[in-house]
Amino acid sequence: MMNKSTNMLFMFMLIVSVPVSISSNSWFIVWMGMEINMMAFMPLIVEQKNMMSKESALTYFMVQTIASMLMIMSLIMLMLNENNINLYQNNSGEMMLMSALMMKSGVSPFHFWMPKMMEGMSWNKCMILMTWQKITPLMMMSNIIKINYIIVTTTILSIMVGAIGGLNQTSLRKLMAYSSISNNGWMMSAMLMSEITWTLYFMMYAIMTIIMTKSMEIYKNYHMNQIPMMNESTTMKMFLLMNMLSISGLPPMMGFMPKWMVIQYNMTINEFMLLGTMVIMTLITVYYYLRIMFSVMMLMNTQTKWNYKNMNMKKNKTMMLNTLSIMGMLTITIIISLY
Structure with a gap:
């Protein structure tokens, strides 16, 4: 070591x-x-x-x-x-x-290494890979990107792979990898708009990813069947799963805000075909996060009392992290309206 x-x-x-x-x-x-x-x-x-x-x-x-x-x-x-x-x-x-x-x-069609690689890493390393490691290549891409058939095809393909690839997964790390591939497609679309837009998108995506990975690391969750074991509080499970929906881009949470900016831009330039495909594919992402949420909220797992010794510490950490994601859209909207 x-x-x-x-x-x-x-x-x-x-x-x-x-x-x-x-x-x-x-x-x-x-x-x-x-x-x-x-x-x-x-x-x-x-x-x-x-x-x-x-x-x-x-x-x-x-x-x-x-x-x-x-x-x-x-x-x-x-x-x-x-x-x-x-x-x-x-x-x-x-x-x-x-x-x-x-x-x-890790943009599609060059994405094959990412889910397999993330499966072998701890949550903290996954967090670095999905946030910090992407800054340089994405920044360089934003400098040279220009709209053409190849870029549009790559954008749609990334969102499709991210949506369909996550459907058959039971590993939470692989699920996050496919979600990351899908968000890469949205970020490429934001790059065509302006540098500020994709930077804002990346910052919000990074915040949500950090919250998600840290929450999973606190509870040592690596697979879907481990989430019901978080039985110390139904509120905690609800917060964690609401953060999943925030990452997938469901309004009125923080994850919807950057997607909303990209949707508005594509409507302005009449890119309805691209926009329609992106929105439909993202709905599949919302579906598989909802699927986890419903099954987990309905299943309860009995635990002995001595497993609750770190309950308050874990509860406070997770509450603090997830509130940011859930209330993010409201907070950002208030900040924008003030300026």
Whole structure:
């Protein structure tokens, strides 16, 4: 097991690498920051007591290395053809660069590594993967994205895979992975609108993901059949499951706010076909979260009294986290109206 000083070093490298990449004006420095980020995250994934974590670390290494090679190759192509990186003159180099960034962030059709990898990690590592690790590739994508058939197809495909892929899952970590893939599609649609919109979307998505992963980590829930065992309070289960609905984008919770912005923009530019597909596919996401909610709320699991010793501490943590998600839309609406 890694000692605390090594862990702190890797966490420091992980935190520093993202600002280095997103503040750079050179694609080579961006690539270098991504490589430092990958090499810092890999040792953090590996846990001595979890054999699957080693497989996850190897999967992450393979995928990120292939994406990095593809990225360097695309940059060389752009440099050779234009003598400088002019992304609007060379479609093949541009699309290769876009594909590399999609692979790094887990956008469909380059999503296959993400659910399998998350299954082998702890909730805290899953949280880092779904939030912090996505900042650099998504930020780079927002700089070079422009509306065309490939981007629209990728957006729809991500939302479809996220919706349909989660239907047959019993693992909560895989469910969160498919939810993350679906949100990637929405974020790509928000990128076409403006940088502020997708940044707001990402911030709200990150808050909801942190709340969800921390809540699950507190109760040590990894599969659907473990949720009914949270029998200390029906209110707690209700709060946790309401947060699931917030992530899926059900109004009037915080998760609906960023989706609402994207819906309004697509209506403004008359992209009704894209919008219709996105909304219908997201309804499937709402359905499978509701399916969990109904079964869990109806099942009660008896426990002995000595299992309740940490009840108040867990209850307070979860209450505080989930209230933010449930009351988020109301709070944000009040803030916007004040300004």
